Amino acid sequence: MAAQHHDDDHDPNLAHHFESTEQQRQSAKLGMWLFLATEILFFGGLFVAYTVYRGNHPEVFVFGAHFLDTALGALNTVVLIFSSFTIAWAVRAAQLKQIKLLKWLIIATMLCAFAFLGVKYVEYSAKWKHGLLWAGAYDPHVEHEEAFETIEVEGELHTPEADVEIIEIEEIQPVAEGEIVEPVVAEVEIDPAPVVADPDSSTIAPAARGPEGLAGPVEEADHDLVPVEPLNARVFFSIYFMMTGLHGIHVLGGIAAMLWLLKCLRRGDFDGGHFTKVDMVALYWHVVDIIWIYLFLLLYLID
Amino acid sequence: MAVDNPSHDGAAVGTQNQESYLTHGKGILSWLFTLDHKRIGVMYLVAITSSFFLGGVFALLVRTELLTSGPTIMTADSYNKMFTLHGAVMIFLFIIPGIPAAIGNFVLPLMLGAKDVALPRLNLTSFWFWMVGAVFAVVSIIVGAVDTGWTFYTPYSTTTGTAVISMTLGVFILGFSSIFTGLNFIVTIHKMRPEGMTWFKMPLFLWGLYSTAIIQVLATPILGITLLLLVAERALGVGIFDPTLGGDPVLFQHFFWFYSHPAVYIMILPAMGIISELVSVFSGKHIFGYRFIAWSSIAIAMFSFLVWGHHMFTSGQSGITNMIFSALTFSVAIPSAVKVFNWLATMYKGSIRLATPMLYVLSFLFLFAIGGLTGLFLGALSTDIHLHDTYFVVAHFHYVMFGGTVIAFLGGLHYWWPKMFGKMYSERWGQISALLVFVGFNLTFFTQFVMGSHGMPRRYYNYVEEFTTLHQASTIGSYVLALGFFIMAGYLIHSLFRGKPAPDNPWGSATLEWETSSPPPYYNFDRDFNAGDPYDLKSLQYDPATQGWVRKDPQSIVLAEGGAH
């Protein structure tokens, strides 16, 4: 190894304590893989917490997953996978000294990252609006700006299961057929739970789509017992926000790393075909992507 | 560049004006922004020894309160904070970074004949993270401190009104410091060994650092997420550990110990590495059983991840779980025991010099033997039921962490001190201090075994009368310990100003850090190496002119195509 260092003596990219560019590159790679191992372990702890809690309280997860929009989650997954593709291509571009292409690929990856965060913002703000937050701030409700109709119901509502007296219904949101609605939990004091209203005898217009257990089952007429909000439903949202929140922070970190890459690019670091920095950021980004895929599977796709 | 430091022939560094890494670059900024591993190591040394003294102050306050069976000098709440802070400061600010950061950073590249670690900027970042973490911890102490015990068990830690979040965040940040150091060491050892230094030609201190680094990298993230979950539970009411929300408070213990058990091996493995170096050099003999010692370090690192449940035998986990953890715990005891035999065998038929570092080796063998053997009582299920959460446990872990790690750290400090600062300290005062520490330590902690087996629980502000005499003896011991450390600080600092200049190789070691001046120049070496056997002590001889040791054949380890960088 010692013999080689004369060739790289004047290479500005070679740090003085390394014997060769190859040694430097291998060191960076090993270092990055070790760092990624720590990231996996870090998230791993959250996955363990998820597993333990879900194993003990599966109903909490079944209930909570209703409030996640699978379509948006899938969109985010596609966006991130695409961004992994662009950053991987960027590594190749750097190897081939295609500086302009490299620049646009890094920018494209960043745009994907921003798009991902944008979608998450949409999801988070909807949850915020309806109080579907982590345990300490959990306060499910419907916002008053949303159109609703007060329906007065007199007398008793008969169901096949039991006589039920509806004490008070705060608000029910009527929806036109086909309209996509963020599922809402409306507070209905029903005594006792769980209850399914018989569409034949009820005087309340059924919602086209809404969380099960409230006025009006939509498709089936076989009146299965449907879940109402289980005790501790709030913990689902705790786990959801912690896992996706931590992931989001890592996405931000990735954006910062890509900004740094652009700075290096402008400085001319990649003109000579040195691609290590891009390679390292790409590796990091792939891990961020993989973690999201697991989050999507575990949080959104609960049956 | 011109070689203006002709000390590789063993000549003592004579004048005070000698250029070295200490004088290369002036001013505080040249230190705070340095990329030189030696400067980073020295800054860490200052940082962790300050932490040690801070943690020691808390310890003395704890022991003073325990002079009487009732309240002595403080309230119960204050006492609870004292023992918590003692534990948290000692563990997270001192002993975990400890040997790797303060000694490893300095010595590792030198032992490899290298110019620096693989990732110097990461090294500096690691130090800054330590500083930031320390700031958080100090802030926590100032705004009211923590009273949860260093183990932060839920639900107490999620409901107490003390400054848990700032302390936990501080520890979280310190975790990054630890991870980055470990990461750096793994890469350096993999990629920057010199010609001729295969894995099994590495000094054993590097095996110790390497296996430690594996644990640092793999285990610390778990601590990170555990602390984050704790903060989330306090700040956001997340509910994972809250039984009223269907959470499980014992889950916290699993998370916590999954890191914290391997963490104790982060503490002891580098210490064992130091002992391997010292026992060989001061016995004038090749280390005995090199391969076993090397493999056992890796084995201990791997096994350490499998035994965390032995901290939880009474937590309500199932009998099968308890059985498995007990069995695995005994398996991890064996490699450590055998290392002790290897070290003894190294002394056999040696040529033993009782310099201060060697006194610490003897101390270590005595104290670590007790610490390790008392682990047997705790690994066995039926005895552990009785001994768990008593002073027996407190005594056990102080014997291994203090009697093991700290003693080895002190040995290493006294061994590499001349190399780091170019000065020799007073041998006489070194011996006195070592003796005081040894006596004080045993007086402080041996009594605690007896207290514990008689049923004295730990973390007790007041205690039943029958334990008074034992507690008082223990407290007196702690004052003796403190005296020993103050004397040590005294003569070590004194040596910086008035110590005899140190030769390149004052002790007669064959590892590469002694092939350069004491202290080294900022670029470490003026030649490349083809490393030989690090324990080939017979290749050295004593040179009375320089009062140091020199190679009989200086060219034997030099790479043929050498030359200044």
Place this chain on the structure above:
Amino acid sequence: MISTGLQHLLAVITAALPDDDGSSFWMPPQVSTVAQGVDWLFNFILAISVLFFLLIVVAMVIFVIRYRYREGQQAEDSPSHNLALELTWTAIPMILVVVIFIFGFKGYLDMSTPPSNAYEILVEGQKWSWSFTYPNGYIDSDLHVPVDRPIRLVMGSQDVIHSLYVPAFRIKMDVVPGRYSKAWFEATRPGEYDLFCAEYCGTSHSGMVAHVIVHPVGEFETWLEKASNFLETMTPVDAGRKLFQVRGCQQCHSVDGSAKTGPTLLGIFGKQETFADGTTITVDENYIRESILEPQAKVVTGFEPVMPTYQGRLSDPEIMAIIEYFKSLDGTSSEE
């Protein structure tokens, strides 16, 4: 005969020589059926430890003397490894630890399997007191048990994790909120023994000490009968005092004027109390009742709102007795 002699010698060397009640240099009295087994294993490990420790230290001292550095001489040539030796000193410790493990596990199985006819007592841990509920519903702050009878404890916590530890019995089990944990023992010797909390739980963790009273044969039932009827057999003031002492009040409230975690009750009745929000009240029966059932409603200034509620845990007659007791704390009669 020889082996007894050897055991005796080992016991002397390891300072494990037991007294009549089983206590020794290392251990408290042996008062339960499992204590002897635990102590036996402790001594076994101790003997092995002392043996190895002496081996190590004596070898070390001998080497330091015998092989000390002599001017001009280098170390003798000797091999730096020896496979047979290394295997031997690996194998022997391995065998020893396996033996230790087996004994430990067997002892543990005994300690965690209660016999089927055990007498069950419910235990509640809270910051910072214990309460023990007997099968007839009577609650006491100390654990009374009959001698030579297996006792099963079913334990829960009101707040944080505690741990029930009786050194004389060698038993310990964590008490966790949100679940029940169990322990069992059979006491073999009448007497009074310490019961500690062994899991740190805050301010008065070390104050959470109770006693185990092991009654001689036939006396436990008598005690329980008498104790359960205390409301009928005692005057209200005495009954109130007993409740005050056994239901976890005295851990935080003194009756001698000193402030502990909660205000002192000396002279409480008729006193003017000021609360954190600035309002004041003259202490009467209603205020005392409210403080017991809704302690957070009015918190005296200078104190923390940490008192647990006794809603559902004290009956009306019991509260009346406590009120009567407090009325008696006017400084005229001598109280502890």
